[in-house]
Amino acid sequence: MESANPEKWVAGHVSTLPKSGIRDFFELVAKMKNEDVISLGVGEPDFTTPWHIREHAIYALEKGKTYYTSNLGMPELRQEISRYVSKHFSVDYRPEDQVIVTVGVSEALDLAFRAFVNPGDKVMYHQPCYVSYHPSIQLAHGEAIAVPTYAKDNFALTAEALEEAWQPGAKILMLNLPCNPTGGTCTKEQLEKIAAFAREKDLLVLSDEIYSELTFDGVHTSIASLPGMAERTIFLHGFSKAFAMTGWRIGYACGPAVLIDAMMKVHQYAMMCASIIAQEGALEALRHGEDAVARMREQYHRRRDLVVRRFNAMGLACHSPRGSFYAFPQTTGVGMDEKSFSVGLLKEEKVAVVPGTAFGHGGQGHVRACFATGYEQLIVACDRMERFIERRKN
Ligand code: PMP
Numbered sequence: 001m002e003s004a005n006p007e008k009w010v011a012g013h014v015s016t017l018p019k020s021g022i023r024d025f026f027e028l029v030a031k032m033k034n035e036d037v038i039s040l041g042v043g044e045p046d047f048t049t050p051w052h053i054r055e056h057a058i059y060a061l062e063k064g065k066t067y068y069t070s071n072l073g074m075p076e077l078r079q080e081i082s083r084y085v086s087k088h089f090s091v092d093y094r095p096e097d098q099v100i101v102t103v104g105v106s107e108a109l110d111l112a113f114r115a116f117v118n119p120g121d122k123v124m125y126h127q128p129c130y131v132s133y134h135p136s137i138q139l140a141h142g143e144a145i146a147v148p149t150y151a152k153d154n155f156a157l158t159a160e161a162l163e164e165a166w167q168p169g170a171k172i173l174m175l176n177l178p179c180n181p182t183g184g185t186c187t188k189e190q191l192e193k194i195a196a197f198a199r200e201k202d203l204l205v206l207s208d209e210i211y212s213e214l215t216f217d218g219v220h221t222s223i224a225s226l227p228g229m230a231e232r233t234i235f236l237h238g239f240s241k242a243f244a245m246t247g248w249r250i251g252y253a254c255g256p257a258v259l260i261d262a263m264m265k266v267h268q269y270a271m272m273c274a275s276i277i278a279q280e281g282a283l284e285a286l287r288h289g290e291d292a293v294a295r296m297r298e299q300y301h302r303r304r305d306l307v308v309r310r311f312n313a314m315g316l317a318c319h320s321p322r323g324s325f326y327a328f329p330q331t332t333g334v335g336m337d338e339k340s341f342s343v344g345l346l347k348e349e350k351v352a353v354v355p356g357t358a359f360g361h362g363g364q365g366h367v368r369a370c371f372a373t374g375y376e377q378l379i380v381a382c383d384r385m386e387r388f389i390e391r392r393k394n
Contacts, residue, residue, distance in 0.1 A: 017138060020131050021358030025342065029352045038381045040369040041352040043180060043326065045244040047299075047372075049281070050292040053243065056284035057277050065276050071268045072260075073101025073252070074279050080286040081252050085237070089209070089222040091230055093254040100260050100267060101274050101282075105210050105238040105251040106132065107267070112206050112234055112253065113140035115262040122167055125174035126157045128181055128328075128359035128366070130208070133174055145170060148362050151330060154319045155184025159193035166201060173203045175223060178211040181359045181368035182328045183321020188221045195226040204259075205233040210251075211324040213242035213293050216301045218322065224254075231256055234263075241325070242293050243285045250278040300325050303371040303378055310382040311369075314389050325372040328356065332365040334389050342367055348391075349384035 007015070022041070029037060048054075072078060078095035086092050093099050102108040109132065117123065119141040125133045127146040137144040147165040149155045157175070175194070178185040186194065198205050205223055212220040224233040238251025253263060267273075304321060311318040311329045318329035331341040338355040345351050356363025371378060 013138060013141065017135050020135075022131055022354055025352075025354055025358065028343070028346065032346070032350065035350055037346070037350045037352055038373070038377055038384070039352040040371065040373060040378075040381060041354050043241075043370050043372070044246050045241065045296065045325070045372045046374060047244040047296055049243065049245050049248070050285075050289060052288055053245070053281050053284045057281040060280035061277060065280060067276060069273045069276050069279060071264060071273050072099065073274060074276070074283070077101055077279050077283045077286075080283055081254070084286045085235065085254055089212070089220075089235070090225040091222060091235065091254070093235075094257070097257040098260055099252060099254050100264055101279060102238075102251050102253060102267065103271055103274050104240060104249045105208060105236050106249075107271060107274075108236045108238070108251050108253040108263075109133075109136055109206070109208065110139075111263040111266045111270075112236070113137055113142065114266045115259070116172060116204060117142035121172070122170040123172040123174055124162065124165060124170050124203070126161075126176070126179070127361075128155075128179075128356060128363040129174075130176055130180045131359060133176075134360070137174075142172075146360060146362070149179070149182065149184055151317075151319060151328075151366075153184075154322070155179060155182035155328065156186045156190055157184070157194060158190065159197050162194065162197050170201060171204060172206060173198055174206045174208070176208040176210075177223075178215060178220075178321070178323025180211065180324055181326050181354070181356070181363065183319075183324045183326045185215065185220070185322045187218065191221055191223055192226060195223055195229050198223075198232065199228055203232065205229065206236060207233055208236045210236070210238055210241050212237070214297055214300055214325060215323040216297075216304060217320070220323065234259060239282050239285055242296070243289055244296065245281065245285065248275075248278040248281050250274055250282045299375075300371065303373070303375055306375065306378055307369060307371050307382065310386070314382075314386045316385075316389075325370055327369045327371060328363075328366050329369065330366050335392065338363065338365055338367050345385060345388050349388045351381045351384050351388075
């Protein structure tokens with residue numbers, strides 16, 4: 001009998017899916033675990049979830065809250081989400097049918113792509129971008145259309161680039177502002193032009209605003225709050241970044257009832273509901289967590305100013321990210337491409353940054369440095385990077 005070839009059971013569209021470039025690089029980092037590596041790699045807050053949130057979840061467990069919740073999420077949490085989104089983003093959503101609680105923004109994204117993409121539908125997204133957009137679109141059998149953003153615009157998405165990339169039949173526009181990995185975002189005026197483009201081309205907008213609380217310059221505007229946009233936008237948000245709750249796996253989506261209902265259909269079969277403990281934590285975060293968010297934002301702001309100043313001084317041209325906790329400096333100015341810079345820096349000076357091409361080819365000549373690391377550690381990391389660059393000059 002012929003020996004089985006398990007590979008043949010993998011679906012075609014999965015076997016052709018590339019592995020995340022970030023993971024490849026972190027396998028290299030993992031091999032160096034005993035060597036004093038400073039990681040500016042993974043996009044995760046160095047803060048532990050504020051104690052009052054953890055305590056509230058512990059009490060919930062003690063009280064025996066160990067059950068499934070409503071598929072859409074606990075009604076009191078949906079109520080708080082609706083209040084929070086109205087207060088901070090100026091969009092009103094009905095808790096009963098316009099809000100769905102998900103397992104992180106990750107699940108919300110997956111639900112949206114699966115609920116709205118027919119095979120072959122075109123989805124526009126700006127690039128460099130979060131590693132999972134392109135593969136998630138592919139998994140939903142959609143066709144991804146990359147729209148470039150540029151260092152010269154501080155990586156803001158422009159309506160001109162959208163016009164140029166647009167193709168007949170485009171159905172969805174995926175936005176992530178502030179953006180992972182560039183820290184780029186848009187002013188209200190730029191966003192108004194993007195909104196006008198979306199209305200003109202009759203696009204559904206998926207707006208991932210997971211870094212919105214971490215806006216350092218100016219105020220964050222949600223595209224959903226602009227005239228005529230709430231009816232064509234799915235607002236995606238969560239707790240991982242602002243509230244330092246990555247491991248809780250909790251997020252949400254808000255939008256027109258019919259669209260939330262479609263996402264809910266996928267969610268009820270795939271996930272049923274988000275974990276009740278995580279939902280309890282999220283409830284406490286929204287009710288009493290805003291001071292902690294402000295304190296963390298202040299820390300990120302200080303760190304941003306430090307790394308941007310140091311990077312530019314050592315020859316890594318770096319715009320000041322207006323939001324998120326990522327800097328996206330250019331390595332070509334010091335005579336290296338993103339791969340040789342990242343691998344060399346890791347091997348010689350034990351600092352991990354991610355090659356920009358992990359976020360799409362628009363990341364060529366850049367690396368992503370996450371500054372969700374303590375201030376003192378960042379100083380040491382910058383000293384090491386400077387040494388690495390100086391050595392090449394001699
Ligand atoms: N969107 C963006 C832009 C992200 O950077 C991340 C996490 N790195 C996510 C979504 C996923 O977030 P969550 O932990 O809520 O699933």
